Amino acid sequence: MNIDNTYDPTNISKKYLSGEKFTNQVSIEQGFSVELYEVSEKLAFIKNFGNVAAFKEGSKGLLIDTGMGVSSNQVINKLKEWGVDEIEYIIYTHGHVDHVGGADLIVNAFKNDFLKIVSHEKVVERFNRYKKTIGYNGIINQRQFGLPAPVFPSEFKYPDITYSDTYEINFHDSVIKLIHGKGETDDATYLYSEKEDAIFTGDFFIWSLPNAGNPSKAQRYVGSWGEVLRDMSQYNVEYLFPGHGPLIQGKKTIREILVNTSNCLLWIEENVLKLMNEGNSLRDIQKKISLPVEFNQPYLVSSYDDFTFLINSVWRQYGGWYSGIPSELKPPSLFEIGNAYIDMAGGKENLLLFLESLLAEKKYKEASVIIDAISAVEPDFYRDLKNLIYSFLADQEPSLMAKGIYNFNIDT
Ligand SMILES: [Zn+2]
Numbered sequence: 221m222n223i224d225n226t227y228d229p230t231n232i233s234k235k236y237l238s239g240e241k242f243t244n245q246v247s248i249e250q251g252f253s254v255e256l257y258e259v260s261e262k263l264a265f266i267k268n269f270g271n272v273a274a275f276k277e278g279s280k281g282l283l284i285d286t287g288m289g290v291s292s293n294q295v296i297n298k299l300k301e302w303g304v305d306e307i308e309y310i311i312y313t314h315g316h317v318d319h320v321g322g323a324d325l326i327v328n329a330f331k332n333d334f335l336k337i338v339s340h341e342k343v344v345e346r347f348n349r350y351k352k353t354i355g356y357n358g359i360i361n362q363r364q365f366g367l368p369a370p371v372f373p374s375e376f377k378y379p380d381i382t383y384s385d386t387y388e389i390n391f392h393d394s395v396i397k398l399i400h401g402k403g404e405t406d407d408a409t410y411l412y413s414e415k416e417d418a419i420f421t422g423d424f425f426i427w428s429l430p431n432a433g434n435p436s437k438a439q440r441y442v443g444s445w446g447e448v449l450r451d452m453s454q455y456n457v458e459y460l461f462p463g464h465g466p467l468i469q470g471k472k473t474i475r476e477i478l479v480n481t482s483n484c485l486l487w488i489e490e491n492v493l494k495l496m497n498e499g500n501s502l503r504d505i506q507k508k509i510s511l512p513v514e515f516n517q518p519y520l521v522s523s524y525d526d527f528t529f530l531i532n533s534v535w536r537q538y539g540g541w542y543s544g545i546p547s548e549l550k551p552p553s554l555f556e557i558g559n560a561y562i563d564m565a566g567g568k569e570n571l572l573l574f575l576e577s578l579l580a581e582k583k584y585k586e587a588s589v590i591i592d593a594i595s596a597v598e599p600d601f602y603r604d605l606k607n608l609i610y611s612f613l614a615d616q617e618p619s620l621m622a623k624g625i626y627n628f629n630i631d632t
Contacts, residue, residue, distance in 0.1 A: 227255040229265055229466035236427065236466070236518055237473065254287070254294035256302055257467065259459060262394070263416050264302060265467040266295060270318035273420050273461045275413075277392035279305035283326070284411060284420050284461070285319040286310060289373070292322035296329045306332050309389055311398065312339035312379065313422025313463060314408040315346035323377035338389065340400050341382040342407035349438075350376065360436045363628040364621055403445030404431060405438075410452060418459035419452055425477070427465030429522045430485060433529025434621060442492075442534050446485030453478035477519055484515045488527075492534040501544025502535050526619035558593035568598055575605055584612050603631055 255267040256274075266272035268287035272295055275282040281304035287295055307330040312320050320343075327335060350357060351374070358370030381387075387398040397412045404423045411420040423431075424445065432440040453475050460468040460477070468474055488509075495505045506528050511520075542549060551557075565571035571594060578587045591606045607630045614626035 227257055227267070229255075229257050229267060230469040232466040233468045239518055252291065254291050254298055256298040258302070259418070259467070260416070263418065265461055266298060267466070268295060269464070270316070270321075271461065271463060271465075274299060274302070274304065275391050275394060275396070275416075276302065276304055277394075279303055280392075281307045281330070282309040282311070282389070282391045282396070283307060284311050285313050285422070285463075286322035286326050288318045289321040289325060292325035292329075295322060296326060299330075304330070306330055307335050309391065310335070310337045311389070311396075311409065311411065312337065312343055313410065313420065314405045315339070315343040315350075315376070316405065316423070317350075317373055319422070319463065320377065321373060324375070327377060336380045337377060338381045338383070338387065338398070339379040340398075340407045340409050341384055342405075343379055344382060346405070346407050347376040347378060364436070364624045366624060366627060399451075401444065401448035401451070402441040403448055404440055406441070408448075410448065412455050412457070416459070417457050418461060419455050419457045419474075420461040421452065421463060423463035424448055424452065425460065425462045425481065425519075426524065427462060427519050428524045429520050429527060429530070430481065431525035431621075432485065433525050433527075433531070433533040435529055435532070435625070439537055440533050441537065442485050442530050443489035446482045446489065449478045449482035449485070453482065477517075480515065480517055481520065484511070484520055485530075487512070487515070488530050489534050492531050493538065496535065496539055502532065502539075503543060503545060505535070506531055522619045524620050526617075526622050529619075529621070554593045554596035558595070558597035561590055561594055562597060568594070568601055572602070572605065579605075579608070584609055584616075588613060599631075607631060 257265045257267070259265060262276050264274045264276070266274060266287070268291055270285055270287045272287050273284040281299060286292065307326070310323060310326065323337065350372075354372050354374055355370070358372035361367060361372055362370045383398060383400070385400055389396045389398065394413055394415045398409045399412065401408055401410060401424065408422055408424065410422055410424055412418075430445055432442045432445055434440065456471055457474060458469060458471055460474045462468065468477065491509055492505055495508060500508065509531060511527055562568050562571055565574055571590075575587050575590060588609050591602060591609055595602050595606050610626045610629045614623045614630070617623045617626065
């Protein structure tokens with residue numbers, strides 16, 4: 221029996237898939253109202269920013285992810301209401317803070333001697349890396365999610381057990397298989413339970429174009445992400461628990477979603493590599509590739525990441541950071557370029573008039589290239605125009621990451 225009759229994530233999924241209703245699932249607000257949906261007496265989906273899945277046997281529980289720390293008390297209350305008194309295992313699908321941030325509070329709330337945290341071995345390296353980049357990651361989160369200040373934890377709950385390729389956990393009469401794959405991260409795990417007829421994707425599926433291209437994060441893996449999703453589709457399960465967004469039910473639907481998403485990622489990698497091998501620069505490739513219409517699906521929209529960022533990601537993975545444009549190899553400072561633009565226009569007023577004429581023709585991107593440079597020379601003089609350009613660009617973007625970066629450059 222469903223303990224909360226009003227919340228049914230499988231219905232929300234159906235609405236999303238029919239195109240009837242769609243909101244961005246990768247928004248932090250998702251974590252402010254935690255819901256628990258009982259799939260069976262022994263399995264629950266917990267909606268959060270970074271969803272949680274819970275197995276239950278008697279009063280003992282196993283969790284897949286913990287969600288972010290800010291909503292942990294809600295998660296703890298939902299689990300207790302559902303009848304969980306003790307937790308035997310917490311499995312991390314990967315080490316991102318929206319999936320593991322709540323671990324400390326949850327472990328403390330269900331304290332016992334036998335609780336074990338399990339993850340892929342590279343989660344340890346990730347946490348070590350995070351400790352070196354707390355300031356940087358705080359700024360990225362502030363920019364990406366439009367937060368008032370930098371936010372990033374300084375402590376992480378490390379795993380007790382790590383594995384490299386596959387691992388199995390016997391939780392009473394359920395066998396839970398952990399499989400490593402590279403996609404959003406190099407430390408990712410997806411899970412399969414035959415008895416529950418369910419797959420737990422972590423962030424391999426998040427109800428938007430896979431965020432394999434984030435401009436401010438360590439390398440992500442477009443092609444191997446596609447391969448993992450293809451492998452997942454072969455389990456032919458009844459339930460798909462995504463890392464973000466609502467639970468999906470139905471074998472045919474799940475197979476279709478996984479195969480389409482896989483094909484989309486494999487298509488991107490294959491086509492970028494083809495153009496790289498033909499000698500194109502990164503910028504040429506960005507202009508030459510657009511997604512085929514078959515990938516025009518509600519769950520492949522660039523609402524979080526952006527299609528063009530995935531191109532950059534493939535380029536960086538296989539080709540390094542040189543864009544292929546010689547002036548970008550050892551560029552002058554923005555200040556020096558800005559001065560050259562102003563001289564070329566015959567003064568800052570002339571250049572302002574020229575930029576206004578560009579905006580009249582809706583050439584906001586062209587104007588943004590110039591405004592970045594000249595704002596380094598005359599920040600006060602060009603501030604209003606810069607704000608206008610980046611407000612316009614932010615409004616035009618469907619992608620949360622692109623919006624975040626443009627908005628961050630609006631100087632109020
Ligand atoms: Zn996530």
